[in-house]
Amino acid sequence: MSRPRVATVLTARPWxxxxxxxxxxxxxxxxxxxxxxxxxxxxxxxxVIVGSEVAWVTPVLIxxxxxxxxxxxxxxxxxxxxxxxxxxxGRAHEVRPDDxxxxxxxxxxxxxxxxxxxxxxxGSVIVVSGPEGAPGRTEVSILMALTxxxxxxxxxxxLDPNPSVSLRLGLAPRPDAADLAECxxxxxxxxxxxxxxxxxxxxxxxxxxxxxxxxxxxxxxxxGLAQSYDRVILDTGPWTPSDRIVPLAxxxxxxxxxxxxxxxxxxxxTMTWMGPEPALVLNRVVPGPFDAVxxxxxxxxxxxxxxxxxxxxxxxxxxxxxxxxxxRKRSFAGLAA
Amino acid sequence: MDDPLRHPDLVDxxxxxxxxxxxxxxxxxxxxxxxxxxxxxxxxxxxxxxDRNDRIRVWTAAATFAGTVEAVGADHLVVATTASELTIxxxxxxxxxxxx
Numbered sequence: 102m103s104r105p106r107v108a109t110v111l112t113a114r115p116w117x118x119x120x121x122x123x124x125x126x127x128x129x130x131x132x133x134x135x136x137x138x139x140x141x142x143x144x145x146x147x148x149v150i151v152g153s154e155v156a157w158v159t160p161v162l163i164x165x166x167x168x169x170x171x172x173x174x175x176x177x178x179x180x181x182x183x184x185x186x187x188x189x190x191g192r193a194h195e196v197r198p199d200d201x202x203x204x205x206x207x208x209x210x211x212x213x214x215x216x217x218x219x220x221x222x223x224g225s226v227i228v229v230s231g232p233e234g235a236p237g238r239t240e241v242s243i244l245m246a247l248t249x250x251x252x253x254x255x256x257x258x259x260l261d262p263n264p265s266v267s268l269r270l271g272l273a274p275r276p277d278a279a280d281l282a283e284c285x286x287x288x289x290x291x292x293x294x295x296x297x298x299x300x301x302x303x304x305x306x307x308x309x310x311x312x313x314x315x316x317x318x319x320x321x322x323x324x325g326l327a328q329s330y331d332r333v334i335l336d337t338g339p340w341t342p343s344d345r346i347v348p349l350a351x352x353x354x355x356x357x358x359x360x361x362x363x364x365x366x367x368x369x370x371t372m373t374w375m376g377p378e379p380a381l382v383l384n385r386v387v388p389g390p391f392d393a394v395x396x397x398x399x400x401x402x403x404x405x406x407x408x409x410x411x412x413x414x415x416x417x418x419x420x421x422x423x424x425x426x427x428x429r430k431r432s433f434a435g436l437a438a
Numbered sequence: 439m440d441d442p443l444r445h446p447d448l449v450d451x452x453x454x455x456x457x458x459x460x461x462x463x464x465x466x467x468x469x470x471x472x473x474x475x476x477x478x479x480x481x482x483x484x485x486x487x488x489d490r491n492d493r494i495r496v497w498t499a500a501a502t503f504a505g506t507v508e509a510v511g512a513d514h515l516v517v518a519t520t521a522s523e524l525t526i527x528x529x530x531x532x533x534x535x536x537x538x
Contacts, residue, residue, distance in 0.1 A: 156459075156461075156463035
């Protein structure tokens with residue numbers, strides 16, 4: 102039987118280095134990572150050992166590991182009840198205090214690694230991004246969410262630093278995404294009272310006048326909602342290479358304003374794009390000498406998947422939460438397929 | 439209410455305390471990473487490579503060897519190359535390149 106592949110989360114507490122030393126001394130498990138960030142945990146790790154004291158470790162992250170089919174051992178400072186609760190809320194397979202012997206932990210990792218698990222399905226995440234200059238990200242996000250709402254259990258999340266979904270839909274500013282992140286961080290599942298219902302649409306409002314959500318809170322919101330919804334549609338701010346939202350998505354849509362400036366901005370943006378292969382939505386196309394479709398194809402290097410004309414009904418539809426017409430619906434549904 | 443900081447009057451205070459706690463935890467973890475980098479030895483790096491099944495290239499004064507780490511002993515390294523297994527004394531290693 103092969104040696105299990107174990108990843109630990111690096112911490113200042115002695116249990117982690119003791120565990121690694123014991124694993125090396127006994128050679129009974131392979132230490133494939135000592136992770137400093139959530140992204141450092143390899144996909145093929147059988148077991149993850151994590152301490153509750155690490156700032157970026159949250160119940161949602163642990164739950165995600167469990168859902169992906171990994172076994173999780175949670176370690177909390179002895180006597181620290183909130184730490185123990187955090188690990189339990191994340192559904193860690195084993196929760197132990199940090200005074201547990203390191204040899205015992207190695208044995209536990211070996212034991213758990215050979216227990217069968219079944220990965221749980223999570224909803225897919227679609228991010229709507231675009232360059233600066235208001236190309237219509239929010240419009241497209243709302244239309245996309247309205248299309249999805251008829252077919253599947255879906256939610257629209259406003260993660261734009263300058264949120265506008267709630268303004269357009271006439272929602273009160275609170276509760277917002279930060280409130281949802283706090284609930285999830287406290288180990289609660291997605292509370293229905295923090296999801297706003299507008300017509301057929303479920304919405305998480307963006308944060309007004311508050312500091313922008315950190316990477317951990319954003320990840321918790323996205324993955325927490327993906328556990329409850331089939332589709333999570335994210336309206337983000339203008340793309341920057343340091344964007345932390347796009348890499349969380351399974352699919353991406355780039356909205357390009359069909360003007361010369363919009364095409365140039367989109368072309369510059371896609372040079373630095375890091376995320377799933379995007380679909381291009383060309384927005385506000387007007388007849389005239391500037392052939393936006395050809396220019397977008399040439400400059401951006403993507404074939405526009407949807408071309409939206411300069412049609413006031415699109416904006417009105419997004420304001421009144423009215424689903425798009427059948428043809429547009431079919432196009433948007435194709436984007437998510 | 440199990441958490442007194444969820445009282446409406448104390449929400450902002452609770453948020454600030456949680457933010458500071460996260461900042462301290464992050465600083466602690468950063469320090470732990472720095473300590474780990476400073477204390478690890480060549481043997482530790484080779485053990486990491488063995489556990490992860492990484493490909494390595496080892497330079498000695500006389501030659502270069504490439505392959506995967508088969509074993510790391512107390513004073514030697516066994517590299518599995520395409521043709522054979524080589525045992526190299528850790529004292530003779532000049533440089534190591536590890537690639538995933």
